[in-house]
Amino acid sequence: MRERTSTADIALIGAGPVGSLLALALAQRGLSVEVFERRPDMRVHAIAAGRSINLAVSTRGLHALRMVGLDADVLAHTVPMYGRFLHAPDGTTRLLRYGRDDSEHISSMSRGGLNALLMSHAEATGRVKIRFRQRLVAADLATQTLTLVDEDSGAQERVTAPVILGTDGSASVLRAALLAHTGGQASEALLSAGYKELTLPALPPGEHGLHRYFALLPTALHIWPRGRFMLIALANPDGTFTCTLFLPLAAGPDPSFAELTDDAAVLAFFQRWFPDFAPLVPDLAAQFRQAPVGQMVTVKAWPWVVGPVALLGDAAHAIVPFFGQGMNAGFEDVTELMTLLDAPPGPREWPALLQRFAALRKPNTDAIADLAVENFVEMRDKVADPAFLLQRAVEAELDKRLGGTYRSRYQLVTFTRRPYAVALHAGAIQADVLTQVCAGKTTLAEVDLDRAESLIRARLLPYLATH
Ligand SMILES: Cc1cc2nc3c(=O)[nH]c(=O)nc-3n(C[C@H](O)[C@H](O)[C@H](O)COP(=O)(O)OP(=O)(O)OC[C@H]3O[C@@H](n4cnc5c(N)ncnc54)[C@H](O)[C@@H]3O)c2cc1C
Numbered sequence: 001m002r003e004r005t006s007t008a009d010i011a012l013i014g015a016g017p018v019g020s021l022l023a024l025a026l027a028q029r030g031l032s033v034e035v036f037e038r039r040p041d042m043r044v045h046a047i048a049a050g051r052s053i054n055l056a057v058s059t060r061g062l063h064a065l066r067m068v069g070l071d072a073d074v075l076a077h078t079v080p081m082y083g084r085f086l087h088a089p090d091g092t093t094r095l096l097r098y099g100r101d102d103s104e105h106i107s108s109m110s111r112g113g114l115n116a117l118l119m120s121h122a123e124a125t126g127r128v129k130i131r132f133r134q135r136l137v138a139a140d141l142a143t144q145t146l147t148l149v150d151e152d153s154g155a156q157e158r159v160t161a162p163v164i165l166g167t168d169g170s171a172s173v174l175r176a177a178l179l180a181h182t183g184g185q186a187s188e189a190l191l192s193a194g195y196k197e198l199t200l201p202a203l204p205p206g207e208h209g210l211h212r213y214f215a216l217l218p219t220a221l222h223i224w225p226r227g228r229f230m231l232i233a234l235a236n237p238d239g240t241f242t243c244t245l246f247l248p249l250a251a252g253p254d255p256s257f258a259e260l261t262d263d264a265a266v267l268a269f270f271q272r273w274f275p276d277f278a279p280l281v282p283d284l285a286a287q288f289r290q291a292p293v294g295q296m297v298t299v300k301a302w303p304w305v306v307g308p309v310a311l312l313g314d315a316a317h318a319i320v321p322f323f324g325q326g327m328n329a330g331f332e333d334v335t336e337l338m339t340l341l342d343a344p345p346g347p348r349e350w351p352a353l354l355q356r357f358a359a360l361r362k363p364n365t366d367a368i369a370d371l372a373v374e375n376f377v378e379m380r381d382k383v384a385d386p387a388f389l390l391q392r393a394v395e396a397e398l399d400k401r402l403g404g405t406y407r408s409r410y411q412l413v414t415f416t417r418r419p420y421a422v423a424l425h426a427g428a429i430q431a432d433v434l435t436q437v438c439a440g441k442t443t444l445a446e447v448d449l450d451r452a453e454s455l456i457r458a459r460l461l462p463y464l465a466t467h
Contacts, residue, residue, distance in 0.1 A: 003158045008034035008129070011146060011161030013136045013174050015039075017111070018313030018330035019167030020118035024068050025338050027125035034161070035128060036148055038135035043116045053197065053242045054234050056081065056106040056221070056324035057114075058414045064331035067338060070121060074114060078107035079235045085220035086383055091276050095220060096383065096392065100399060104415045106221070106324060108234040136168060139177035141306050163350050164309040167330070170318030175301055175311050186301035191320055191376070193229070194249045194257055196291040200280050202239025213239040215280045223379055224274050228254040230380035231274055243277075246380065249293070257293050296320045298369050304358040308350040312337070316358075317365035322375040323413060325368050329420070333361060367420040371413060371427070386442065391434040393444045394452055401453050405461055422467045429460045 010026060012019055015037035023033045057065075057078070065071040082105045083097040098104060122128040133151040140147075145160045166174030179186055202213045211217050218235035228248060233241040251258040255273070260266050263285035270278040278284060299318040304311045313330030337357050341348065382388040398406045409427030412418050418426075437452040 001156045001158060004160075006034050006159050006161040008032040008161065010034070010163045010165060011036070011159060012165045012167060013146070014166065014168035014172075014313075014315070015115075015119055015130050015132075016167060016169055016313070017115050017118060017327050018334065019165075020115055020122055021064060021068065021331055022165065022167060022312060022334045022337075023128045023130075024118055024122040024125065025064075025334055027122060027127035028068060029338070029341060030127070032127045033122075033129070034159075035122075035130040036134040036136060036146070036159075037130055037132050038151060039132065041119075041130075041132045042112055043119065053111060053199075054108050054236055055111050055321075055327055056234065057109055058106045058324065058328055060325075060332040060335075060417055061328040062107075063417060064335045067335055068118075068121070070117065073117065074109060075107060077113060077237060078109040079218050079237055080105045080107055081219060081221045081234065083220050084379075084383060085217055085222045087222060087224040087274075087276060088384065089226070089273070096389075099411060099415055100404070104411070105219075106414060108221075108236065110236065136173045139164070139174055139309075141177060141181040141309055144307070144309065162308060166309070166311045166315045167313045168315050170297060170299055170314040172311060172315035174309070175299075175315050178303070178306055178309060178311065179301060182303055182306050184301065184303045186299055189298045191296040191298075191373075192248055192250065193246050193376075194293045194295050195244050195246045196257070196288065196293055198243045198245065198281060198284070198287045198291060200233060200241040200243050200277075201282075214241070216241060223383060224277060225380050225382075225384045226273055227381055229273075231277060232379070233277075243281075246376075249295075260288070263289065298373065300366060300369060302362065304362070305351070305354045308354065310354040310358065316361075317369060319365075319369045319372040320376060321372070322379055323368065323372040325372060325413065325420075329365060329368050332417075333357075333365075336361060364420040367424040368413070371409075371420065371424055387438065390438050390441065390444065390447070394434055394438060394447055394449070395430075397444070397449055398452060398456055401449070402456065402461075405464070406456060407464070418464075419467070422464070425467075426460060426464060429463060430456075433459065 009031040010033045012023055012033050012035045015035050023035055026033050062071050065074050082102055083095045086094050134148045135151055136146055137149050138147040144164055145158050148157050166172055168174055200215060203209055203215055216222055222233040224231040229246055231245050233243040235241050248254055248256040250256055255269055260269055266285050266288045297318055298320055304316045312333040319326050340353050340357055395408050409423055409430060412423035412426055433455045437447055441447050
């Protein structure tokens with residue numbers, strides 16, 4: 001087995017979106033980075049997407065992209081989404097706006113496109129070398145030695161590095177090594193629902209409709225909430241939509257992937273629950289057959305750091321996708337680490353710096369993990385519920401009355417950089433107040449808005465002013 005010491009300042013595992021951004025940000029600070037990535041180079045070889053072709057980027061992610069000078073490049077290839085576009089079972093629709101106005105929106109973008117852009121900019125610094133098809137199989141954290149396998153030849157190599165950062169995703173090998181070394185722990189909670197991705201095609205040339213070549217309004221996140229399950233769709237710039245069906249994995253009282261075993265059952269399921277969607281995807285049964293069922297896991301691990309070795313992104317804190325924050329949270333890890341790196345003049349003490357980073361981030365990533373699970377229930381179930389809609393209407397009134405100082409939980413998470421833990425706590429106060437003032441009411445006219453305002457002034461605003 002070949003053995004060597006890396007000549008780079010930092011060895012990084014995984015060139016996904018977080019690893020590529022991190023490599024770029026470190027290189028911009030004069031550090032050299034050797035990256036080990038198990039996949040082939042996606043800019044050269046077409047790689048099956050495996051999971052979500054597009055994803056939503058919001059304020060935290062954009063802030064990190066601005067830090068490396070790429071926010072405008074990225075935004076040029078996105079589709080803005082201004083709200084949730086709800087499709088009821090009877091075919092009626094309604095738009096629930098996300099923000100206060102159109103300036104507050106999320107953006108749908110290609111995961112692969114973003115990843116490729118970040119890798120190219122990282123390499124262009126001349127300080128980042130990405131070694132593809134190199135899979136981490138073991139790590140000795142006492143000596144900071146990585147064991148890597150070349151996926152083509154099967155040859156093994158041992159590489160020692162002064163600093164090791166792990167961005168190798170939710171099934172992180174570095175995390176397993178770190179936890180084994182420290183006696184730490186990870187809880188891995190698998191969601192009982194899984195997902196399949198389907199593509200809704202663009203309209204054929206000559207058949208352009210209300211939304212040009214898009215079969216649905218492109219500037220919203222479409223949701224077909226159905227209680228225990230749901231379908232969502234996000235537009236791509238080429239006129240297609242990436243649609244994700246979230247459904248229980250195991251047979252039970254509700255429809256599940258376990259029952260959708262043949263084309264007839266699949267088509268009958270879509271006709272029954274999504275009659276306005278089914279005709280838009282001509283090869284629905286074939287797509288469904290071919291798409292793998294993805295699983296979703298929340299990983300809460302600790303510690304993230306031992307000496308000059310640390311975890312970031314999904315490797316440290318994988319979350320379920322329902323707040324659209326997984327990558328945004330990983331990008332925020334990079335922002336926070338760079339803030340610490342930039343702060344103290346003098347020599348960089350990596351172990352202490354990484355410990356500070358982890359202590360700062362952990363309460364916030366735990367908070368977004370819980371918020372993401374809660375948002376699953378909100379999206380699949382509550383958005384269709386009149387009580388939920390009444391509470392949103394009260395929130396809109398509070399926003400008007402309080403001159404912009406009121407921010408809903410969704411807005412705090414998505415359109416601000418307030419710590420996730422603050423959003424979680426503020427959300428609990430809001431939920432309590434809204435439940436109190438809406439109890440027994442069905443219309444906005446019945447709600448005592450003065451009382452709602454005074455409760456928010458007394459309980460929420462002082463908290464937000466001091467956190
Ligand atoms: C269905 C779905 C929808 C989502 N939607 C959104 C969204 O709208 N907004 C959002 O912000 N987030 C979203 N996410 C979450 C987002 O995808 C992740 O948070 C993000 O990809 C994490 O980036 P990462 O770089 O940490 O990990 P990953 O993207 O998993 O990248 C890890 C990299 O490490 C490599 N690797 C893994 N193991 C090894 C090894 N042993 N050796 C070498 N290399 C290795 C992998 O090949 C990969 O390139 C979604 C997730 C899912 C599943």
